[in-house]
Amino acid sequence: MTLIDTVERAEKTPDDEQPYRELGLKDDEYARIRDILGRRPTTAELAMYSVMWSEHCSYKSSKVHLRQFGDLPPSDALLVGIGENAGVVDVGDGYAVTFKVESHNHPSYVEPYQGAATGVGGIVRDILTMGARPIAVMDSLRFGRADAPDTARVLPGVVAGVGGYGNCLGLPNIGGELLFDECYAGNPLVNALCVGVMKHEDVRLAKAEGVGNKVILFGARTGGDGIGGVSVLASETFDAEGPAKRPSVQVGDPFTEKLLIEACLEIFAADLVTGIQDLGGAGLSCATSELASAGTGGMHVDLDTVPLRDSTLTPAEILMSESQERMCAIVEPDKVEQFLAVCRKWDVLATVIGEVTEGDRLTVDWHGERIVDVPPRTVAHEGPVYERPMARPADLDALQDDDAAQLPRPSTPEELQAHWLAVVSSPDGADKTWVTEQYDRYVRGNTVLAQPEDAGVVRIDEDSHRGIALALDGNARYARLDPYTGAQLNLAEAYRNVAVSGAKPLAVTNCLNFGSPEEPEVMWQFAEAVRGLADGCRELGLPVTGGNVSLYNQTGDVAINPTPVIGVLGVHEDVRRRVPSGWRAAGETVLLLGLTGEEFGGSAWASVVHGHLGGRPPAVDLAAERKLGELLAALGREGLVTSAHDVADGGLAQTLTESALRHGVGARLVLPGDRFTALFSESAARAVITTTDPGGVKTTAQWAGVPVTELGTTGGDALAVDGLPELPLAELRAAWSATLPALFGGPEHSTPLTVPAGTVPTS
Amino acid sequence: MRIGIITFPGSLDDVDAARAVRLAGGEPVALWHAEHDLKDVDAVVLPGGFSYGDYLRAGAIAARAPLMQDVVDRARQGLPVLGICNGFQVLCEAGLLPGALTRNSHLHFRNRDQVLVVERADTAWTTDYTHGQRIVIPVKNGEGRYVAADADLDRLEGENRVVFRYADGNPNGSSRDIAGVTSEDGRVVGLMPHPEHAVEDLTGPSTDGLGFFTSVLKAVVAA
Numbered sequence: 001m002t003l004i005d006t007v008e009r010a011e012k013t014p015d016d017e018q019p020y021r022e023l024g025l026k027d028d029e030y031a032r033i034r035d036i037l038g039r040r041p042t043t044a045e046l047a048m049y050s051v052m053w054s055e056h057c058s059y060k061s062s063k064v065h066l067r068q069f070g071d072l073p074p075s076d077a078l079l080v081g082i083g084e085n086a087g088v089v090d091v092g093d094g095y096a097v098t099f100k101v102e103s104h105n106h107p108s109y110v111e112p113y114q115g116a117a118t119g120v121g122g123i124v125r126d127i128l129t130m131g132a133r134p135i136a137v138m139d140s141l142r143f144g145r146a147d148a149p150d151t152a153r154v155l156p157g158v159v160a161g162v163g164g165y166g167n168c169l170g171l172p173n174i175g176g177e178l179l180f181d182e183c184y185a186g187n188p189l190v191n192a193l194c195v196g197v198m199k200h201e202d203v204r205l206a207k208a209e210g211v212g213n214k215v216i217l218f219g220a221r222t223g224g225d226g227i228g229g230v231s232v233l234a235s236e237t238f239d240a241e242g243p244a245k246r247p248s249v250q251v252g253d254p255f256t257e258k259l260l261i262e263a264c265l266e267i268f269a270a271d272l273v274t275g276i277q278d279l280g281g282a283g284l285s286c287a288t289s290e291l292a293s294a295g296t297g298g299m300h301v302d303l304d305t306v307p308l309r310d311s312t313l314t315p316a317e318i319l320m321s322e323s324q325e326r327m328c329a330i331v332e333p334d335k336v337e338q339f340l341a342v343c344r345k346w347d348v349l350a351t352v353i354g355e356v357t358e359g360d361r362l363t364v365d366w367h368g369e370r371i372v373d374v375p376p377r378t379v380a381h382e383g384p385v386y387e388r389p390m391a392r393p394a395d396l397d398a399l400q401d402d403d404a405a406q407l408p409r410p411s412t413p414e415e416l417q418a419h420w421l422a423v424v425s426s427p428d429g430a431d432k433t434w435v436t437e438q439y440d441r442y443v444r445g446n447t448v449l450a451q452p453e454d455a456g457v458v459r460i461d462e463d464s465h466r467g468i469a470l471a472l473d474g475n476a477r478y479a480r481l482d483p484y485t486g487a488q489l490n491l492a493e494a495y496r497n498v499a500v501s502g503a504k505p506l507a508v509t510n511c512l513n514f515g516s517p518e519e520p521e522v523m524w525q526f527a528e529a530v531r532g533l534a535d536g537c538r539e540l541g542l543p544v545t546g547g548n549v550s551l552y553n554q555t556g557d558v559a560i561n562p563t564p565v566i567g568v569l570g571v572h573e574d575v576r577r578r579v580p581s582g583w584r585a586a587g588e589t590v591l592l593l594g595l596t597g598e599e600f601g602g603s604a605w606a607s608v609v610h611g612h613l614g615g616r617p618p619a620v621d622l623a624a625e626r627k628l629g630e631l632l633a634a635l636g637r638e639g640l641v642t643s644a645h646d647v648a649d650g651g652l653a654q655t656l657t658e659s660a661l662r663h664g665v666g667a668r669l670v671l672p673g674d675r676f677t678a679l680f681s682e683s684a685a686r687a688v689i690t691t692t693d694p695g696g697v698k699t700t701a702q703w704a705g706v707p708v709t710e711l712g713t714t715g716g717d718a719l720a721v722d723g724l725p726e727l728p729l730a731e732l733r734a735a736w737s738a739t740l741p742a743l744f745g746g747p748e749h750s751t752p753l754t755v756p757a758g759t760v761p762t763s
Numbered sequence: 764m765r766i767g768i769i770t771f772p773g774s775l776d777d778v779d780a781a782r783a784v785r786l787a788g789g790e791p792v793a794l795w796h797a798e799h800d801l802k803d804v805d806a807v808v809l810p811g812g813f814s815y816g817d818y819l820r821a822g823a824i825a826a827r828a829p830l831m832q833d834v835v836d837r838a839r840q841g842l843p844v845l846g847i848c849n850g851f852q853v854l855c856e857a858g859l860l861p862g863a864l865t866r867n868s869h870l871h872f873r874n875r876d877q878v879l880v881v882e883r884a885d886t887a888w889t890t891d892y893t894h895g896q897r898i899v900i901p902v903k904n905g906e907g908r909y910v911a912a913d914a915d916l917d918r919l920e921g922e923n924r925v926v927f928r929y930a931d932g933n934p935n936g937s938s939r940d941i942a943g944v945t946s947e948d949g950r951v952v953g954l955m956p957h958p959e960h961a962v963e964d965l966t967g968p969s970t971d972g973l974g975f976f977t978s979v980l981k982a983v984v985a986a
Contacts, residue, residue, distance in 0.1 A: 163872050167872055169775075170776075346772065436874075437872075437873050437875055438873065440874050442957065442960040442967075443776060443779070446966060448965055459965070459966070462782075
């Protein structure tokens, strides 16, 4: 039998060598742990500190910047702010909504299916922990070039994992993003969002209070999976020489999680817990130290009582294990029996593993001996904080000077149309049905709008018809050219996507995906993006309710483009007035709202046609976004619009294509000014709407201060743009919908098509 | 009219089935898999989902739940039973309907709005449709490919027990485009597509699914 490294032993053997570097701790961090404890840490304590002080859990590089979100002016809508598992927003009628997006990038590269699946599982538990019933999920995905061999390995697994877990949990997938870029080869991004709903009085917090209250671990047994997931996997750069990291990825069981959800909601309804926390990254180390740290007392845990899948696990491994589908609750002694009965009903294993104690220590025993004795705040909330050095990227001036406006433009109408087809059939612009068909969008019967709409819309009350809208956006080309502006453009796009559905934007979440914080240029990009987002939220009057930071998204010294994925939540007072994006009927007037400038920097056109990234991203005008949002809300309220679709990457060419193909209704259009600019500029604060009352819209738009341009009339089975060859919808659909099946298709799509990846077909 | 909806561990569309019953004018009654109690319901719906996580085989474990013994006994006496998706899989595993549901031929989970042709408008669950009617309701499954031995398929077709066939594309590779089948007496119906997701204009591709639930209310009155 191996010797147990007890507190007593640690005191007697101060000079024992400890493998802190292998666990991801730096020399000074290890020294600080010794300082806090007044001795060397035990093996179990070292394990806890190493996972909790990892970048993933401690936010040690990002914290100093993220404070800007906390400094935003207070919002009446915000019921619970940053710091809890997820922020909570008041959406009216006594309803509260909690939503959050989280990354599972590194695990998804190592093991695509399980990495993505457990990404969904983890964010769903965060939402559940707040006391809410999870009601929908979304996913924002990035991969390397669509035609790269490794993308064919990673993408199908990730999509199947997101679908496999969410479908089996019974959560509709209502939208998201799928984009490709060389920079994500070796570092795909898998960001999953979950949204949940509850009544105001049902909000739960993660804290351990009340001396003598029991600590109950419930859900799956603890196994050897995911050990060190947050430290050795998510907080380090991949490199070619490193050991295989597959054992650090967790394995998901959505069936157990579904039971956990139902059991928790029944437990909440019967008011059986005083505090609750899910077990995600850093497992028991995180749950126990965070609960104890946020509470008023201490906590004691008998580790022998933890149900195990593998009886050979060491105490340190039990504390670090990231086995999925586990929760930890604080329960008053006289409610324990009732709590366990609910768990039995749902076949959920539940075990009392400890209790809340007097004093301020977190203690853990193993075989009757003390192996952990620490102040929990030092583990959970007082980890290291770094002000990392920052430097503006040396290549940024050259990049910004390389103006996309100088690129050769199409010289004939035929060439212009070829560029149109190239943009909308590029992997970024193409139909995403191949992916979204693998997701259940119907379950629970409240999905009002889902992908490919601009925002997902979910009904939360069947009697009052109140509902919510959500959008996720993260253009990384813009952020590469200017991270401050890029973050604001993403905020603006998500805001606009919620607004075009007719909803009122209420709150913001984010998932900030960047390279290594140890690189000053990456740190500068991060700081700029945070500053941009905070300034943008201040101007739009929206609170940031929480978020997630994913660093070390780089292989060797090549970082991903900065990818701040921004989520905006909006409220619909009556979802029956939601506005869809597709054209449904002939004879309606097509209007463009907003102004179009010559803005091609970071555009889809420059990327697809010229493989070019350079210049400045489109200008941000948040006042114009706000006016546009207010106008769209008013038009929706008055029933003046039949459809609304935002204009973003791919410009008007992309917007017109999607609106026409949604229900197979064409249009006859005259584009103002230079047709190339009209089709491919990516100026922000624009949307295309259809109406049967153009006069009414123009009057309202004038009042709102939003410029309106009439483009034409819906009808026919082609997009007939004045001065261009007529584009039959059948041809457009064939180009738009063939791309992803040709790249990733199954047996039904056995004849691979040649896809123009990064080039224009020569026609 | 009381229509029972069974919740197994892992059932997901039970809330949707209850809503559909309510919108059709019936009273939904929640039934629990572990209890031998049908609560005097007039008909039973086995909803979609992933009972027991699809472990072993989809529907195999739920088919052995205590309440299923009661459902099988009563179904043999004529109690109307509808199995949707995972519920269909459970009915096949329980021996109330012939055939089996296997992994989709293309190996992906697939969710789309599907055209079905009604081939039987005289079962307990389909009298509000007409023979040959085309309806659009969502399909969503990973293991929805209906299979049976050729001789059994011939017999099923000979006995006119195919209730629905897929039209305009077969979403999962089912034999002979079969989407749903019925028992000899036409009281038990199982299908992979989801009528409970097509009961409101706001949330479904159509309201074509409502007919299942209005049909059974009439069947119960007639019985």
